[in-house]
């Protein structure tokens with residue numbers, strides 16, 4: 001399973017990249033706004049900086065348009081920023097038409113705002129490279145986000161669809177583990193749940209004991225001399 005970081009914060013992207021486990025980045029208009037990136041030129045520049053920071057891997061950049069012609073025009077501009085850019089398109093009727101156009105014209109896409117298996121089938125039929133089910137938001141509405149990942153994974157296997165399942169709206173380390181178990185190809189998560197995977201109290205206790213024993217042994221050896 002690939003790991004993407006879900007942020008537009010450059011320091012956090014660098015931290016995940018330096019950990020050596022980063023395969024890509026996803027952003028959305030809310031995340032760009034959170035970093036204070038405003039205006040077309042500033043947004044384009046920020047995407048370029050992210051691409052240069054993550055020397056390899058897909059960087060999702062979301063369109064703001066909602067009609068097919070405008071989505072295509074905006075997507076072409078985004079794709080021209082850098083070869084790593086993947087155009088993120090919403091799951092709406094015009095979005096599906098645009099996904100097909102991008103697929104026919106060699107531009108990579110990520111179909112976003114997916115909340116059902118039916119939507120995931122349409123995204124795959126239209127040739128999306130990634131489909132993004134929002135598992136945290138599904139959980140928030142009293143459904144089971146991880147179950148949706150399982151269902152899409154099963155359907156894609158049966159039907160031989162090549163679209164990769166990108167589990168989005170991740171809220172915890174357990175979400176990441178459950179998505180891996182459910183067959184997600186990629187998980188996009190904020191930095192905190194990724195770092196949360198490192199933690200286990202028994203690791204800390206075990207390491208403290210090993211270090212203490214090694215210190216004792218070194219002291220004994222020094223005493224023998």
Ligand SMILES: O=P(O)(O)OC[C@H]1O[C@](O)(CO)[C@@H](O)[C@@H]1O
Nearest residue numbers: 006026027028132137168169170
């Ligand atoms: O529910 P949240 O935490 O706002 O997450 C929304 C998700 O939408 C996305 O735009 C999908 O890629 C991600 O950036 C994010 O994982």
